[in-house]
Amino acid sequence: MSEAQTQESPEGHFPIIFREDMTVELVKSSASDSDVIWAARVSTAGEQSLDAVGSDATRAEGLINYLARERHGSPFEHTSMTFFVSAPIFVFREFMRHRIASYNEESGRYRELRPVFYIPSKERRLVQIGKPGSYEFIEGTKEQYELTIESIKSSCTHAYESYTKMLDAGVAREVARAVLPVTLYSSMYVTMNARALMNFLSLRTAREGSHFPSYPQREIEMVAEKMEAHFAQLMPITYGAFQKSGRIAP
Secondary structure, X not given: OOOEEEEOOOOOOOOEEEEOOOEEEEXXXXXXXXXXXXXXXXXXXXXXXXXXXXXXXXXXXXXXXXHHXXXXXXXXXXXXXXXXXXXXXXXXXXXXXXXXXXXXXXXXXXXXXXXXXXXXXXXXXXXXXXXXXXXXEEOOOHHHHHHHHXXXXXXXXXXXXXXXXXXXXXXXXXXXXXXXXXXXXXXXXEEEOHHHHHHHHHHHOOOOOOOOOOOOOHHHHHHHHHHHHHHHHHOHHHHHHHHHOOOOOO
8 A cells, every 4th residue: 555545525625635654854953962061061151152062072962872871851952953744633632732842833724735645554453352551553454454545435425525615614613624534634833852752752652761661552652763863864973972861851
């Protein structure tokens, strides 16, 4: 199955698209390991803290590792990363639980929402076993997967047709959108500092070696993995310290 599938749409409206993937783009950043160094060294060097940045790479790495290990977190806050994220609405609802970031999301009040809907890939495990707090997901059967895809496509198509009928009848966008499902893709900008991002990653990724294992929903983990790749490239020493400290935010 391809990442995106298109089918006909109601006359005069956008074609319906089904996607399996997530979009994460780094829009802008002011985030480097040196930002952490000068922020930390001001406590002892005062106005000379900026002069020491980059003078000793080994000592810099040691300081960042110390800050992460001992959970002196405020120096990591003097950074900023802004991401553009396109994902299903149900992923955004989980995002909003993290109140240590800034969000701006597209509005269904002011624009006609595009009919782009999420369907799980064949690799997405469908069956939950165990109980809350102690469960895992296993592979579904071929029949379960086909039923899932057929059901999602059918309900999303019907919902979008109802949405466009209301729009064509003159119903306000903010009212018509009520029929659309949470599988609909939305888009937003999210801005956070390195400390907040490490907290997000610690909760929304499942990794061996984590001191506090997390059990994220796979779809938000797909977004987190892409954000993590950008973070690792921007701040390699800080990212390494995050890994060494058991993926705990300082």
